[in-house]
Amino acid sequence: MSSQRPILLRGGRVLDPSRNIDDVGDVLVSDGRIESASGRIGSHDDAEIIDCDGCIVSPGFIDVHCHLREPGREDVETIATGARAAAAGGFTAVCAMPNTDPVTDNQAAVGFIIRQAQRADASRVHVIGAISVGQMGERLAEFGEMVAAGAVAVSDDGKPVVSAQLMRTALEYARSFSIPVIDHCEEPTLALGGSMNEGIVSARLGLKGIPSEAEEIMVIRDILLARRSGGHVHLAHMSTHGSVELIRWGKDRGINVTAEVCPHHVSLTEERILSYDTNAKMNPPLRTAKDVEALRNAVKDGTIDMIATDHAPHHYDEKEREFADAPNGIVGLETALAVAVTNLVKRGHIDFRTLVEKMSCAPARLFGLPGGTFAHGSPADVTVFDPQLSWRVDPSEFLTKGRNTPYAGMTLEGRAICTIVGGKVVHRLASDGANARQSRASSG
Ligand SMILES: [Zn+2]
Ligand SMILES: [Zn+2]
Numbered sequence: 092m093s094s095q096r097p098i099l100l101r102g103g104r105v106l107d108p109s110r111n112i113d114d115v116g117d118v119l120v121s122d123g124r125i126e127s128a129s130g131r132i133g134s135h136d137d138a139e140i141i142d143c144d145g146c147i148v149s150p151g152f153i154d155v156h157c158h159l160r161e162p163g164r165e166d167v168e169t170i171a172t173g174a175r176a177a178a179a180g181g182f183t184a185v186c187a188m189p190n191t192d193p194v195t196d197n198q199a200a201v202g203f204i205i206r207q208a209q210r211a212d213a214s215r216v217h218v219i220g221a222i223s224v225g226q227m228g229e230r231l232a233e234f235g236e237m238v239a240a241g242a243v244a245v246s247d248d249g250k251p252v253v254s255a256q257l258m259r260t261a262l263e264y265a266r267s268f269s270i271p272v273i274d275h276c277e278e279p280t281l282a283l284g285g286s287m288n289e290g291i292v293s294a295r296l297g298l299k300g301i302p303s304e305a306e307e308i309m310v311i312r313d314i315l316l317a318r319r320s321g322g323h324v325h326l327a328h329m330s331t332h333g334s335v336e337l338i339r340w341g342k343d344r345g346i347n348v349t350a351e352v353c354p355h356h357v358s359l360t361e362e363r364i365l366s367y368d369t370n371a372k373m374n375p376p377l378r379t380a381k382d383v384e385a386l387r388n389a390v391k392d393g394t395i396d397m398i399a400t401d402h403a404p405h406h407y408d409e410k411e412r413e414f415a416d417a418p419n420g421i422v423g424l425e426t427a428l429a430v431a432v433t434n435l436v437k438r439g440h441i442d443f444r445t446l447v448e449k450m451s452c453a454p455a456r457l458f459g460l461p462g463g464t465f466a467h468g469s470p471a472d473v474t475v476f477d478p479q480l481s482w483r484v485d486p487s488e489f490l491t492k493g494r495n496t497p498y499a500g501m502t503l504e505g506r507a508i509c510t511i512v513g514g515k516v517v518h519r520l521a522s523d524g525a526n527a528r529q530s531r532a533s534s535g
Pocket of ligand 2: 158248249
């Protein structure tokens with residue numbers, strides 16, 4: 092790895108919120124590290140030069156929430172295909188949820204994923220261990236052993252932690268390892284049998300709904316438990332305006348709570364389900380325009396700390412079922428950036444600096460992960476994206492094995508041109524739309 096050629100990223104808009112830098116200039120990486128990231132570097136012997144004119148060059152994106160399905164469902168995704176999809180989407184690192192088969196709830200299982208990720212040689216894959224053994228919600232998994240093997244957080248994502256006592260203990264225990272507990276906020280008796288948001292649309296479609304309160308009850312329960320325990324609770328995939336108010340309440344009181352929003356919850360509403368499209372079925376469900384507006388404002392004002400994909404590939408046949416019976420979830424690694432640029436930045440809700448903060452700096456800082464900065468000597472994880480490039484989403488071109496996306500056929504703006512992990516190029520855009528750029532990018 093250390094014998095790689097240096098790379099000079101020339102003439103892009105270098106945007107590094109961690110150091111308050113936003114200037115047109117060059118970034119030089121060598122030996123897998125950031126050598127320099129400010130001003131003009133000029134010529135450099137034997138460096139590969141990548142022309143970044145018109146692009147934003149930022150610390151690499153980090154997705155704290157994705158499902159890579161291995162072990163157990165390698166027909167749907169593997170760690171390798173997920174890591175390559177991540178690289179194509181501009182993510183230099185992702186965190187894999189533990190709801191695999193078997194569940195990632197012990198040291199050996201954590202080690203397996205790390206080894207598979209190293210072999211994949213694409214984006215970094217960090218491991219999230221389970222909160223409870225087998226995600227059964229009964230007994231805590233051995234956090235210490237999982238952390239020793241490399242786990243960066245714990246979660247029973249896919250399932251709520253029903254027992255408040257278990258969640259309390261998890262927060263206390265996780266605190267001693269300085270890792271967050273990632274919370275899938277869902278009160279199961281209220282959510283039971285629901286397949287979309289509860290409201291006028293669900294009534295019209297005759298589908299059982301999931302009320303906002305199913306999420307919010309767990310949000311406030313676990314904010315209160317974080318206050319009691321001093322542990323760090325990270326609230327996954329927030330979807331309601333009520334949750335935003337509760338997070339604000341917690342943060343105003345100095346409670347150790349952070350939160351993420353997914354691109355789909357800030358770009359689509361429950362109306363999308365009027366056609367019974369199972370590619371718009373996810374958990375938590377798409378909500379109302381009022382919720383979307385509140386979530387966008389919460390990204391802007393800092394109530395929501397980060398943008399995470401909840402990338403959840405499913406087999407085609409499984410999504411072909413009746414709406415109520417189809418599995419939840421959509422793929423997101425390859426559309427997240429464009430959905431956020433198109434719906435948050437281009438509509439004036441946030442600027443690019445905030446986008447990079449939410450997709451890179453905050454995940455690194457709040458989860459204690461490498462990256463998220465161009466500070467001298469930090470890992471050379473870099474995302475180069477063209478904020479103007481518009482492209483049509485064609486799921487058949489995805490590197491993920493999943494095709495389940497509600498954005499198929501849509502034209503979005505913003506795309507990763509080049510993704511660099513540890514000083515090595517792991518993705519270079521080579522679609523028709525980028526041919527001009529590709530031909531301008533010279534080598535040597
Ligand atoms: Zn979840
Ligand atoms: Zn999830």
